[in-house]
Amino acid sequence: MLAFGIRYLNGFAAACEPHERQPERERPEWPPHPARVFMALAAAHFQTGEDPDERRALEWLESLPAPSLRAPEHVPRAVVTHYVPVNDKPGNKTKPPTAVIQSVPQLARDRQPRTFARTWPDEDVVYLVWPEAVPQEPVARALTQLCAKVTRIGHSMSLVQMWMATSEEAGEPTWIPDEERAEIHLRVPSAGLLADLERRYNQVAVEAYAALLVAAEDGNAKTRRAAKRRLSEEFGGEPPPRLRPQVPFYQGYARPVAAESPKETPGTVFSPHLVVFRLERESGPYQALSLRTVATVTTRWREALVSQCNDMPDRVREIVSGHHRDGAPLEAPHLAFLPLAFVGHPHADGHLLGMGIVLPQQLTLDERRQVLRVLARVSQLRLGALGAWRLDREAGGRPPWNLRPEAWTAHPDGATHWSTVTPVAFDRHPKAKDRGEYQREVAEMIAAACAAVGLPRPREVVVTAVSAHLGVPPAHVFPRLARKDGSERRHAHAILVFDEPVRGPVLIGAGRYRGYGVARPMWPSGSQGEGGKS
Amino acid sequence: MEQLSVEVLKSAVKGAAAAFRCRRRLLPAGGPGEKVFPPTFAGAVYAIEQRRIPGRDGPVTCVLLDSVQSQANRMELALQEAVDAGRIRIPLVVVDFTEYDPTGDLEADERAGRLIDRVGKITSLQVPHRLADATLRYSELDGVPFRKSDKGKALNTVSPTNATPLFELCPTALLFGMWDSTGPKGGLGAKFERAMVSEIVGVGVEVGDLRRGVRRDPLGTSRDVTVIPSEDRTEFRVAEGRNRGVRPSKLGLASVPFPKQTDQKTRENYYDGVTIEYAEQTTTLSLICLRRLRFPLNGQPPQDEVDVAARTVLAALGLCAATLAFEAGADLRSRCLLWPDGPTVWELLARPGAEPERFSLTGETAIALLKEAVRQAKEKGLPWPDEPVVLKPSEELVKLARLSQIEAAKKTGETGETA
Numbered sequence: 001m002l003a004f005g006i007r008y009l010n011g012f013a014a015a016c017e018p019h020e021r022q023p024e025r026e027r028p029e030w031p032p033h034p035a036r037v038f039m040a041l042a043a044a045h046f047q048t049g050e051d052p053d054e055r056r057a058l059e060w061l062e063s064l065p066a067p068s069l070r071a072p073e074h075v076p077r078a079v080v081t082h083y084v085p086v087n088d089k090p091g092n093k094t095k096p097p098t099a100v101i102q103s104v105p106q107l108a109r110d111r112q113p114r115t116f117a118r119t120w121p122d123e124d125v126v127y128l129v130w131p132e133a134v135p136q137e138p139v140a141r142a143l144t145q146l147c148a149k150v151t152r153i154g155h156s157m158s159l160v161q162m163w164m165a166t167s168e169e170a171g172e173p174t175w176i177p178d179e180e181r182a183e184i185h186l187r188v189p190s191a192g193l194l195a196d197l198e199r200r201y202n203q204v205a206v207e208a209y210a211a212l213l214v215a216a217e218d219g220n221a222k223t224r225r226a227a228k229r230r231l232s233e234e235f236g237g238e239p240p241p242r243l244r245p246q247v248p249f250y251q252g253y254a255r256p257v258a259a260e261s262p263k264e265t266p267g268t269v270f271s272p273h274l275v276v277f278r279l280e281r282e283s284g285p286y287q288a289l290s291l292r293t294v295a296t297v298t299t300r301w302r303e304a305l306v307s308q309c310n311d312m313p314d315r316v317r318e319i320v321s322g323h324h325r326d327g328a329p330l331e332a333p334h335l336a337f338l339p340l341a342f343v344g345h346p347h348a349d350g351h352l353l354g355m356g357i358v359l360p361q362q363l364t365l366d367e368r369r370q371v372l373r374v375l376a377r378v379s380q381l382r383l384g385a386l387g388a389w390r391l392d393r394e395a396g397g398r399p400p401w402n403l404r405p406e407a408w409t410a411h412p413d414g415a416t417h418w419s420t421v422t423p424v425a426f427d428r429h430p431k432a433k434d435r436g437e438y439q440r441e442v443a444e445m446i447a448a449a450c451a452a453v454g455l456p457r458p459r460e461v462v463v464t465a466v467s468a469h470l471g472v473p474p475a476h477v478f479p480r481l482a483r484k485d486g487s488e489r490r491h492a493h494a495i496l497v498f499d500e501p502v503r504g505p506v507l508i509g510a511g512r513y514r515g516y517g518v519a520r521p522m523w524p525s526g527s528q529g530e531g532g533k534s
Numbered sequence: 535m536e537q538l539s540v541e542v543l544k545s546a547v548k549g550a551a552a553a554f555r556c557r558r559r560l561l562p563a564g565g566p567g568e569k570v571f572p573p574t575f576a577g578a579v580y581a582i583e584q585r586r587i588p589g590r591d592g593p594v595t596c597v598l599l600d601s602v603q604s605q606a607n608r609m610e611l612a613l614q615e616a617v618d619a620g621r622i623r624i625p626l627v628v629v630d631f632t633e634y635d636p637t638g639d640l641e642a643d644e645r646a647g648r649l650i651d652r653v654g655k656i657t658s659l660q661v662p663h664r665l666a667d668a669t670l671r672y673s674e675l676d677g678v679p680f681r682k683s684d685k686g687k688a689l690n691t692v693s694p695t696n697a698t699p700l701f702e703l704c705p706t707a708l709l710f711g712m713w714d715s716t717g718p719k720g721g722l723g724a725k726f727e728r729a730m731v732s733e734i735v736g737v738g739v740e741v742g743d744l745r746r747g748v749r750r751d752p753l754g755t756s757r758d759v760t761v762i763p764s765e766d767r768t769e770f771r772v773a774e775g776r777n778r779g780v781r782p783s784k785l786g787l788a789s790v791p792f793p794k795q796t797d798q799k800t801r802e803n804y805y806d807g808v809t810i811e812y813a814e815q816t817t818t819l820s821l822i823c824l825r826r827l828r829f830p831l832n833g834q835p836p837q838d839e840v841d842v843a844a845r846t847v848l849a850a851l852g853l854c855a856a857t858l859a860f861e862a863g864a865d866l867r868s869r870c871l872l873w874p875d876g877p878t879v880w881e882l883l884a885r886p887g888a889e890p891e892r893f894s895l896t897g898e899t900a901i902a903l904l905k906e907a908v909r910q911a912k913e914k915g916l917p918w919p920d921e922p923v924v925l926k927p928s929e930e931l932v933k934l935a936r937l938s939q940i941e942a943a944k945k946t947g948e949t950g951e952t953a
Contacts, residue, residue, distance in 0.1 A: 005886065007552070007883075007886050009552065009553050009555060009731075009818045009820065009883065010731050010733065010816055010818050011816060044826075047694055047695075047826060048694075048695075048826060049695070073586070075583070075584045075585055075586055075593055076583075077581075077583045077585075078581040078582055078583035078598065080575035080576065080579060080581040080598075081575055081576030113576055120583075120585040120586070122586045125886055148550060148822070149822065149825070149826065150822070151727060151729075151820060151822045151823045151826065152727065156711060156727040156728050157602045157728065157731045159553065159731055159818055159820045159822075159823070161552035161553065161822065161883065161886070163885060163886075169887070206722055207722075209722070210719040210722045210723075213718050213719055213720075213722075214690045214718050214719065217718050218682070218687065218718075239720075239722065242722075
């Protein structure tokens with residue numbers, strides 16, 4: 001077994017989630033991503049003489065599977081905007097220095113806003129554990145040596161002490177790698193990361209360039225000329241590229257399953273572990289997409305996915321497309337879309353925050369991985385008049401309540417009361433002429449639709465024009481789905497009441513693979529602390 | 535409790551211990567329950583946050599009372615005061631503006647290009663970017679721009695593996711961090727991470743009464759009666775007839791209004807201070823960071839015993855800065871004076887689980903510790919100049935400072951605020 005212990009010496013951790021956008025950069029990273037810890041070890045190696053044994057140890061470490069973590073719970077710290085002295089630029093002949101004088105009491109200087117994402121862990125120690133890995137000498141010695149040289153994980157104020165820990169010390173993990181049940185996604189190292197970090201940092205070239213820069217300004221005329229010539233010949237007068245490290249691999253992590261697993265809540269044929277994507281506007285006239293556009297979004301997204309899975313095995317193509325190779329519709333459950341909208345709040349307006357991709361419960365791990373690979377290939381949707389939208393995989397952290405799978409699936413405890421967020425499209429045209437009879441017929445149809453996705457028969461089905469969730473548009477506002485023959489399917493909202501709690505995702509009716517007939521638990525008011533946020 | 539000795543310090547630096555850490559409890563000087571005023575951040579907000587504390591149900595409301603950056607400045611200030619008082623001698627770079635200080639004769643000052651307000655001497659302990667600061671860059675050593683002088687040039691080759699030049703010129707940069715982003719190498723310049731982190735957090739916060747006005751004018755001056763100030767703002771007359779004046783608040787008259795929303799806390803009405811149960815200050819000096827620094831001498835490869843001697847000096851300097859700052863008192867800002875709840879104890883953090891060794895340290899002992907560590911370092915041949923390197927500001931820098939002061943004075947006049 002291999003385990004690293006990390007103690008945060010100030011009681012807080014300062015590191016932000018790597019992201020291009022500001023809101024995410026204000027979110028502290030917790031637990032520390034294994035790749036961040038690896039990079040701290042790599043920095044210790046490169047900054048202290050590059051011992052070859054250390055390098056071999058790091059190359060061994062990066063080839064290991066993702067570690068388990070034992071990380072305490074945490075409370076993110078307040079993010080406030082600090083003003084820090086600007087990084088003054090030296091300027092040149094044509095452009096004067098931007099900020100020359102300093103904020104000693106008598107002289108004022110510009111300051112720039114900056115934020116620091118930090119968090120208070122409940123305890124100050126975190127462990128990373130590789131249960132199967134056994135480092136041999138001299139790897140173990142090199143790792144011990146490297147750990148002792150790690151100064152910080154994250155920002156320079158995030159001082160740590162790191163060491164090789166024993167299994168007794170590390171104890172039971174709180175997060176284990178598990179793509180299937182993943183609740184959070186953490187960056188992990190993979191083979192070749194060390195070499196990639198070295199290439200991106202580009203130290204040799206950077207130092208050579210810097211030395212020439214100094215020589216070009218200094219010394220006698222001859223050395224200056226020589227340095228200038230080399231600068232333009234070897235570097236084209238441009239500083240050598242130096243890139244920020246990028247870790248492409250995210251590993252899903254889940255809480256370990258308790259030894260005595262509680263009674264299984266009845267659920268649907270769909271897996272409660274949604275793959276969540278945020279929808280981010282790239283261009284177009286609308287700031288946000290309404291729930292009414294669900295069919296347009298899902299149709300376009302599905303086409304894009306189908307076009308991207310030609311190299312995949314038949315089974316994966318069937319799951320993505322929902323059709324057999326010969327074009328006949330697949331009877332078994334397949335990939336479905338679950339619109340994640342801002343609903344259930346007094347200010348909710350029903351706009352789409354993102355989309356959850358729902359996969360069937362019965363998938364092998366391999367199939368799930370391959371489907372995830374297909375999903376990763378589509379990163380943008382062009383929706384014509386609705387504009388272009390970027391798809392960002394929601395990875396780790398604590399997203400808003402409406403982007404969390406449990407808000408929609410009630411996993412694992414289940415819920416008895418559900419109401420639709422998109423109307424249930426009818427399987428067939430109701431025949432009843434009488435209004436009461438019509439309601440009964442539709443209710444019966446919806447009850448049957450529940451059974452079709454593996455749910456118990458609901459005790460009650462209320463067919464209604466409006467949803468019980470605040471912010472959801474009434475049923476008549478949604479465009480009707482079309483049958484193959486061109487005729488339109490009728491649809492209605494519904495409230496479902498079950499005798500016992502059931503878990504979602506609840507997708508029912510004829511449009512269940514296209515984002516219609518999506519029901520969401522009716523959370524008792526006040527039961528969800530964060531239900532108030534979008 | 536044992537006083538920290540130079541032997542203990544040296545063996546800690548040499549050994550595997552992670553850090554010296556001091557965690558102390560502070561109470562408002564007016565006693566528990568007395569209001570304190572936390573710093574406000576952009577948008578006039580306090581950094582109010584939740585934290586779980588062992589032994590308590592649910593998260594406890596906390597507030598940031600002094601940030602990491604501010605604490606670093608306070609420690610440097612404490613060192614500066616000790617230097618000024620002749621209590622310690624440390625390598626310093628000083629920019630001497632005294633010959634440009636105003637004499638009081640405005641016309642003569644203007645002719646001579648002297649400053650409007652006195653600047654005096656600015657040291658590498660006061661400027662924000664430490665040794666890499668622009669104020670130093672635009673100053674001269676014996677008529678040569680600082681970064682082109684022999685001492686300044688040494689900065690071009692410093693790195694954690696060659697920290698000797700920085701040890702000689704500005705050892706505090708090795709403790710509090712520095713990035714030479716403006717030297718000839720630009721962003722590729724030397725980077726040192728901080729080894730000291732300190733912060734003060736108030737625990738058990740109650741936000742103050744929100745219904746109080748910020749300033750009540752006894753005259754009851756109305757905003758609807760306008761005034762016309764004289765040019766120099768020493769007098770005014772009430773605007774009458776067609777003349778439209780400015781609101782009297784421009785002259786500092788009239789009440790400052792109540793917050794608009796008083797029934798709940800908003801981002802706008804956090805002005806009124808908070809009460810806290812106690813404040814907690816955590817100061818950490820990472821020995822791991824110091825161990826990354828190497829100190830080669832005279833172009834030779836670094837030697838272990840020289841490295842240990844130099845790191846011991848830096849550790850002693852860090853402890854000295856923190857202890858002197860503690861003794862200067864935590865008078866953080868107006869109406870935020872805190873007082874320690876007990877003696878100051880430093881823990882030497884070895885491996886987690888192991889009981890840390892504990893030491894007491896007073897300002898005097900810390901200074902003695904630094905002196906002894908410096909003596910031993912000098913014996914090993916490490917440079918520790920007792921006299922500061924004195925730079926003269928370049929002509930253009932003086933001119934810039936002078937014009938900036940004039941601009942600042944104009945702005946003060948316009949807004950009626952004090953700078």
